[in-house]
Amino acid sequence: MKHTTRTLLVALGLASSLSAFAFEPDKPECIAPAKPGGGFDLTCRIASNGFGDAGLLPSPMAVTFMPGGVGAVAYNHINSNRRDDGDALVAFSSGSLLNLAQGKWGKQLDENDARWVGAAGVDYGAVIVKSDAPWNTLGELVEAIKADPSGFVLGAGGGVGSQDWMKAAILMKSAGVDPKKMRYVAYEGGGEAIAALMGGHIKVYPGDMGEMKGQLEAGRMKVLAVMSDHRLEGEFKDIPTAAEQGYDAEWAILRGFYLGPDVSDEAYAYWTDTFNKAYENRIFLKTVEDKGLVPYKSAGEAFDADVKKRVNLMRELAKEAGLIN
Secondary structure (H helix, E strand, C coil): CHHHHHHHHHHHHHHHHHHHCCCCCCCCEEEECCCCCCHHHHHHHHHHHHHHHCCCCCCCCEEEECCCHHHHHHHHHHHHHCCCCCCEEEEEEHHHHHHHHCCCCCCCCCCCCCEEEEEEEEEEEEEEEECCCCCCCHHHHHHHHHHCHHHCEEEECCCCCCHHHHHHHHHHHHCCCCHHHCEEEECCCHHHHHHHHHCCCCCEEEEECHHHCCCHHHCCEEEEEEECCCCCCHHHCCCCECHHHCCCCCCEEEEEEEECCCCCHHHHHHHHHHHHHHCCCHHHHHHHHHCCCECCCCECHHHHHHHHHHHHHHHHHHHHCCCCC
16 A cells, blocks of 8 residues: 555656646747847847756757848738747837837737847836926826826927827826827937937827836936836835836836747746746846846746737727827
8 A cells, every 4th residue: 555655646746746847949040120239139148048058958059030020021921920939039120019009010910929038128208308497297297288288298208109199198198188199209319319418309208117217317317207116126116116106007128028829838938937936046137237227027927918918008008199099
């Protein structure tokens, strides 16, 4: 009887062990949907270097470049040729999601044609004005906008429908102003937008917190709100969120990864577990911070739901603004 019980326990233990390792990548790969350099390359390096240096993968992760359409070429490639490839993570950004929401990746594809698996890190939007502007809180700015919507010119480094434009639209919407009535000026980048703010050509700059590092010490600008669901740490810890000031104006500049839509549950579980282990690993977290991002600990089904929620919000905003039908 004891022998039988012991044999059963050993068998169960072996089965459990085999189940835990039902999938392991043979040739782990990260696809960067752009040429070398830039944000997608950075995102893949977080995975390849971070996972590798932390000892989280059975073999080194290769980085493959597949430029085109801010992720469109890679998304179509995965859906056409590698739908069940559990070895291949594909990098994406909030800009990718915005194009997906607006149908720019093909009318036949949407956010359900991928398994969104884990975050690399995040930056956050910020409501920025000149240091001598008369508003010291987001509430004061919102009241001024509501009193004279046409008198406010917002500007940032991106055209209509871009991430920066979306941040401005969200701010206007939180103020109860139709985003279609927004006066928005597009610049070539954040540097030009900041120069325009300093020169008085625009009153509000919906920028990113990451680019504010060191800028606040110069005393030329002030941040009325960070567009995050929580206060940031370090030099930004005293800046209130839009939410805590009573306004639904959140924008995360998210960087993460997805897998093909037909990837097995075992492969999805493997990568989910790998991301969760990475989020508790100081070597991986240092890699994220060294690349200029804030750690964002979200993986698996919760992350998948988060991404789909973001795409839906972007789609609704695009419709309200008349960008899509």
